[in-house]
Amino acid sequence: MDTSEIALSLDGKLIGEVLAISGFADLSTAGAGDISFFSGDGAVPETHATCLLVKASAEFAPSTPAVIIVKDPKLAFAKVAAKLSAPPRRTGIDQTAKIVVDADVKASFIGPNVVIDNSAKIGADVEIHAGCSIGRDVSIGRGTRIFPNCTIYDGVTIGEDCIIHAGCVIGADGFGFVRDGASGYVKFPQAGSVVIGNEVELGANSCVDRGALGSTEIGDGTKIDNLVQVAHNVKIGKRVVIAAQTGISGSTVIEDDCVIGGQVGMGDHARVLSGAVIGSQAGVLPGKIVRPGVWWGTPVQPLDEFKRQNALVKGLSRLKDEVKRLRSLIEDK
Amino acid sequence: MDTSEIALSLDGKLIGEVLAISGFADLSTAGAGDISFFSGDGAVPETHATCLLVKASAEFAPSTPAVIIVKDPKLAFAKVAAKLSAPPRRTGIDQTAKIVVDADVKASFIGPNVVIDNSAKIGADVEIHAGCSIGRDVSIGRGTRIFPNCTIYDGVTIGEDCIIHAGCVIGADGFGFVRDGASGYVKFPQAGSVVIGNEVELGANSCVDRGALGSTEIGDGTKIDNLVQVAHNVKIGKRVVIAAQTGISGSTVIEDDCVIGGQVGMGDHARVLSGAVIGSQAGVLPGKIVRPGVWWGTPVQPLDEFKRQNALVKGLSRLKDEVKRLRSLIEDK
Amino acid sequence: MDTSEIALSLDGKLIGEVLAISGFADLSTAGAGDISFFSGDGAVPETHATCLLVKASAEFAPSTPAVIIVKDPKLAFAKVAAKLSAPPRRTGIDQTAKIVVDADVKASFIGPNVVIDNSAKIGADVEIHAGCSIGRDVSIGRGTRIFPNCTIYDGVTIGEDCIIHAGCVIGADGFGFVRDGASGYVKFPQAGSVVIGNEVELGANSCVDRGALGSTEIGDGTKIDNLVQVAHNVKIGKRVVIAAQTGISGSTVIEDDCVIGGQVGMGDHARVLSGAVIGSQAGVLPGKIVRPGVWWGTPVQPLDEFKRQNALVKGLSRLKDEVKRLRSLIEDK
Secondary structure (H helix, E strand, O other): OEHHHHHHHHOOEEEEOOOEOOEEOOOOOOOOOEEEEEOOOEEOOOOOOOEEEEOOOEEOOOOOOEEEEOOOHHHHHHHHHHHHHOOOOOOEEOOOOEEOOOOEEOOOEEOOOOEEOOOOEEOOOOEEOOOOEEOOOOEEOOOOEEOOOOEEOOOOEEOOOOEEOOOOEEEEOOOOEEEOHHHOEEEOOOOOEEEEOOOOEEOOOOEEEOOOOOEEEEOOOOEEOOOOEEOOOOEEOOOOEEOOOOEEOOOOEEOOOOEEOOOOEEOOOOEEOOOEEEOOOOEEOOOOEEOOEEEEOOOOEEHHHHHHHHHHHHOHHHHHHHHHHHHHHHHHO | OEHHHHHHHOOOEEEEOOOEOOEEOOOOOOOOOEEEEEOOOEEOOOOOOOEEEEOOOEEOOOOOOEEEEOOOHHHHHHHHHHHHHOOOOOOEEOOOOEEOOOOEEOOOEEOOOOEEOOOOEEOOOOEEOOOOEEOOOOEEOOOOEEOOOOEEOOOOEEOOOOEEOOOOEEEEOOOOEEEOHHHOEEEOOOOOEEEEOOOOEEOOOOEEEOOOOOEEEEOOOOEEOOOOEEOOOOEEOOOOEEOOOOEEOOOOEEOOOOEEOOOOEEOOOOEEOOOEEEOOOOEEOOOOEEOOEEEEOOOOEEHHHHHHHHHHHHOHHHHHHHHHHHHHHHHHO | OEHHHHHHHHOOEEEEOOOEOOEEOOOOOOOOOEEEEEOOOEEOOOOOOOEEEEOOOEEOOOOOOEEEEOOOHHHHHHHHHHHHHOOOOOOEEOOOOEEOOOOEEOOOEEOOOOEEOOOOEEOOOOEEOOOOEEOOOOEEOOOOEEOOOOEEOOOOEEOOOOEEOOOOEEEEOOOOEEEOHHHOEEEOOOOOEEEEOOOOEEOOOOEEEOOOOOEEEEOOOOEEOOOOEEOOOOEEOOOOEEOOOOEEOOOOEEOOOOEEOOOOEEOOOOEEOOOEEEOOOOEEOOOOEEOOEEEEOOOOEEHHHHHHHHHHHHOHHHHHHHHHHHHHHHHHO
């Protein structure tokens, strides 16, 4: 790719030379042949990049060989980098993979020691890396990549172009029991399934449980970080972002385009409305409806209210002193 | 099974016809041949279920083909569903499983690529799914099922009829180090073991560390959700329920019949007395004794106290205004 | 080993007999042939240990066969136990391991179903246990042990004498996306790597993501517990201790010799200065600089301040009563 092709593909304006670009890096480490980006306004920090993606308001060194003006430099950089670094897709069915005869496997790569059970349907261009266990009647859409040592239980459906990182567990039993007097707990049936849409990313060692009755669902374009817990019958919409170690209890709904921080805990049967943003470590009570806007704390409050409340608590010492002063004024009279 | 057999098995009272039941579902999705349940009093929502489990106080449509009156409809439903959906137990020893010769294996199913090391004892009707690693001198009781890609370290004991979901790690070293001046940390010996009772369920990707000296213990009938951390020398009693992502530090004791929410953190050497209920995201300080009752917050307080405290904080703005008003009253005089 | 050799190796003073020591245990369970320790001052609880490690200020029973006076009995015990229990290193390359021909493997033990990909470099005395997947260009230093079912992605570097517990995932993509209007998210390149130093321990099912541009780094002697999340481009220094379920967001720096509790959440681009101690469940805001000292709460405050603040909140009920009393005094006038 050269700088002119890149500018064209990004609908950007090239200032400078047409030069070959072979790599990408941040400003400080970029060198000859690299493209980099600067999202800010004003002066671009020193860099040895051959090509820079910047906003119109940026002030770049005149010596920069090539500069491309774009609306969103970080987004443009992500798009270019994806083209420059697209991993060569892996191919081949390893001879140690155990594929039950009636499975329908069009995958381009099945790694060592992968197990694919009865009636599974694996689409074209799918990669399933070493040590994954794919249950019965699992369906995996075209282009999805599943990294090593994942477990996909029976009956789970995963869409196209998803990335499932190593160690994920999809479709284990939800956590549902009914107390039976002194004798303990009886398992409530966990007989539903999991349906994951297209272009979903699931971080390492995350867990998505199967529905009890009915399914657990994750919509197209949703991105989930590492060590996240998605309980039975949760419904997550499209383009939702969920950071690491967050846990979502049973039957909670997160609508499209929400952003959820890390280590958030959500009680069961809550509903997060489209466009809500929830800060890290927040707690959402069971049944709570979280409206659009930015939310913080446990239990979650609108960020402004949270800050006002926090300031009041911080001012407690002064308030106490003031009360003391008033008392002495009164008692002196 | 027919409705008459079901009523008999549940000690319930059948109103309506003797009809075959082949499936189970919730009220809204149940259809012909299905059993469903309604836990409330009063009117049952519309359903096409063939058979309904309800309390005596429920008002059901006279058109419902069969209704069974029981004390606890959800519990009754769980019991019936278990009979209707009992998964066909898997059988066979996969030829890729590596079972060291002196292991004593009576299991009914050993999946592909399972490794069973020296002197392990695996009981009858045990299922060990693909990719599990079972260490030396491990003992697994009759009827226990271990899902794919679990790691059971040397010397761990697991009882009968347990369910260990995918990705669990049982018996890794506890987290114990002693500072040795400027040079860093020396590992404190993690030479104990793990002993898990009967009918214990452990959720996906959960971890139970081995004891340092002595063992980590989990009692009969205890149910643990996904991504839970149980540290070295923790003792968990019988019929304890622990929700996802909770972490329990070293040597803490949780007595029988406690209920612990999700994302709870417990310091070391705490003691949770039998019958205590701890809300999600709560924090238990090291050494704390938590008495029976409902607890909330960090550090945990009785729920009533927590609510009172919360209301006081919420009222801070009004309190501040009142102090201001009093000041002006005083200063005006 | 006998008590005289042990005293010599610890630079301690032996009181009593020269006796053979074959095991170690805590005071209450130690028996004949065992060494145990007591860290306190004053009276040592009853024990049947053959040899005791104690401080000079301890008062031990005159009948104890051998007592060794040391400065730090717990540290001394850890050192002796390490010698007594050093696990026999495993050896042999299992025939089911799949080692790509151009990998450079000097390891002493490669377990069943391990996969080692192109150009990986595995040092001498390394153990890689069953089911691990080692990516391309991975480097693992001499003496490191990797327990079952770990996934090491392409290009990761791990130093010498590390312990990586079962289920760890090292080098998965960091969690970075750029919003592209209504169409959703574009992946920001996750093209960096992970560099782990020597004598690092990583607990079960923990995750260390690769850098986006540049690397994620963990320094020598750092000890990390189970289910911990280390995001892209985090830099953790030397001899840092991090307890279970803590999560560290992107680009955050933790300097040498910090101690971080369990379930702590750190925002991105924070900096924890050398010698800081952060209590469990604390929250560090993005960009925050945490100075040396003990920190607590969300957002983190110095412990003293946290306690003072907490006491003020606890006193709110009294403060409210006092304001009420003042009001009636004023209004009565």
